[in-house]
Amino acid sequence: MSPRSPDADFSARLESAARDIDNLLQHLLSDAPMPGEIARPARLVEAMRYASLSGGKKLRPFLVIETAALLDVPRDRALMAGAALECVHCYSLAHDDLPAMDDDDLRRGRPTLHKAFDEATAILAGDSLLTFAFDILGRPGTHPDAAIRIELVTELARAAGIGGMAGGQMLDLAAEGRFAENSAPLGETDVKTLQAMKTGALLRFACVAGAILGQASPPQRAALARYGEALGAAFQIADDLLDVEGDAATVGKATGKDAATGKATLVGILGIPAARDRLAQLVAHAHDALSPFGERPDILRAAARFVAERPK
């Protein structure tokens, strides 16, 4: 076998994770009801599939799979937890795109869910994907030990809810000046908190989920959490840079929107050159966090580089 660079390996393994997650979600989102379900309305299943099987990169499930693999977790368990996480991510995109929220028509180069279906269906499909995530985590296929499964439930609920992703979206809308009570422009600390909640919490959860599935030691789990936090912060800066520098055709959604809506970003506060420096530091932090694992997690190091260098 010829040696491959970690980055070449990364692309292949990201694609393989995406393929496996798509296949699993196809299977989980079949038309047939599970025990405890009465019927699965066709339109709702279709909308859930449209939202979750729409060619995203599946970065979050990839992180679950690769952090779990580092701890020798069987891949089928990591795929279940990854599928649950992808359901939460895709529900949040569907709801964030709604007219009452960010009002976006385009997502991954296709009509957003409420454009392809309608608003009521988009709300219900989002609700159902969120609920389904906890159904998936509850299944023995995720892990035979109920204590592990319930820990995943708790961590995901905290990462996704009022004190995590949903709370972050609330802060983001407030920062746009939507509500009279929160109209002061955000400083750097506030923006970091907002972003740690809105996008960071789920990326961090992805890495913590691998640690939980692998019954990592507390220092190992803390290391993977730190990696996930640094990667999440890098992801957001890269995303904000893309919004400033990218064009809609390659990014797959509207660009230049942050400045137009007055959205608070670190790029806006620090300027592009300092934001690029910060991004490089965060990639270094992510790499450092992995040092207890030696050379083994090179694929996770490549993931941090990928997140920072997404093509414009």
Added chain:
Amino acid sequence: MSPRSPDADFSARLESAARDIDNLLQHLLSDAPMPGEIARPARLVEAMRYASLSGGKKLRPFLVIETAALLDVPRDRALMAGAALECVHCYSLAHDDLPAMDDDDLRRGRPTLHKAFDEATAILAGDSLLTFAFDILGRPGTHPDAAIRIELVTELARAAGIGGMAGGQMLDLAAEGRFAENSAPLGETDVKTLQAMKTGALLRFACVAGAILGQASPPQRAALARYGEALGAAFQIADDLLDVEGDAATVGKATGKDAATGKATLVGILGIPAARDRLAQLVAHAHDALSPFGERPDILRAAARFVAERPK
């Protein structure tokens, strides 16, 4: 002590359950973040409190508490499961009331969540309440055994999601003729399925949750599930009768809406007298289901009567 009738007892215990659930939700929905949460945005917490502490009867938590009490479950555990269920019920009301869904301005005699706040906040508060329900179920205070907690998670996810409540709301919107593909009027069987999903599934879950917490034998659990199903079906017919016969001032929300929107109900299909007969049969079924427990669950028998005879 003077003897009290089961119905007098019922009112007192329903009120006591409502008070305890309100206090618990107040406590759970404090401003302070839990471990794993970053911050709780004030506006979002307020909206979640508005939606969940708004003077509803708290019938679902009451059913968890009383089915659990029948099996000698400590009350504080049943309150946790009941609070989780109330979060799911209140999220569903907040989302169903949205302009893109049923477009209601009034709920329990007060402005609906999106009227009191705004649509984006109502969507996010609903999302956060749904997520929070699983956080609550995951806590050791709900039950020290993780296997019991994960069983509650699975059952609640199935009852609330695509094959339960959310799916039922989808079928309901389809029955109104919203989507071209489902415009045929529903027959009796279809309406029963729709209602078993939309309102029945959570009421059934309330009773199953008591059985799970109490580690009921399979026949006991099946009996409580049958009770919950009969009660859920009775609840819906009583609700539809209220819509036809009640007035908005006492019902606390708009009435006469079902006929105006062409909503499929058993009252519409069977007519009022036959619907009243069906309601009486369902109360009898609910009572019969409890026979394995002897006289002890008189409070649950009173609950079935209450559901059928809600004041117009």
